[in-house]
Amino acid sequence: MAKISGSTIYGTITLWEKxxxxxxxxxxxKRTSHRTYKTPWLGDPRVNIQNAKGKAKPYQVHQVLEVIEKLGAQKKESE
Structure with a gap:
């Protein structure tokens, strides 16, 4: 995740799909422009990314990063 910061934060949609x-x-x-991903929490929360001229939409990038940080915090708590 250190690689994804600064100017690369709004990288290509391919980067964010990976x-x-x-x-x-x-x-x-299928049949939608969004790629939707399930998170591990109750209530079936999801994150999604959408192609905006070859890049991921900025607000969706921020949502993905917030969820990844939350996952990291939970992992540290469980150790």
Missing amino acids: VCDHYFERRNT
Whole structure:
């Protein structure tokens, strides 16, 4: 995650698809421009990313980063 900061934060949609594929369970979302991912918490919260001219939308990038930080904090608590 250190690699994803500064000017690369709004990197290509391909970069963010790889990040989300690594951290989350991908949901089958056909016929839509969004890629939706399931998070591990109750209530079925999801994050999604959408292609905006080859890049991920900034507000969605921030949501993904917040969820990844939350996952990291939970992992540290459980250790």
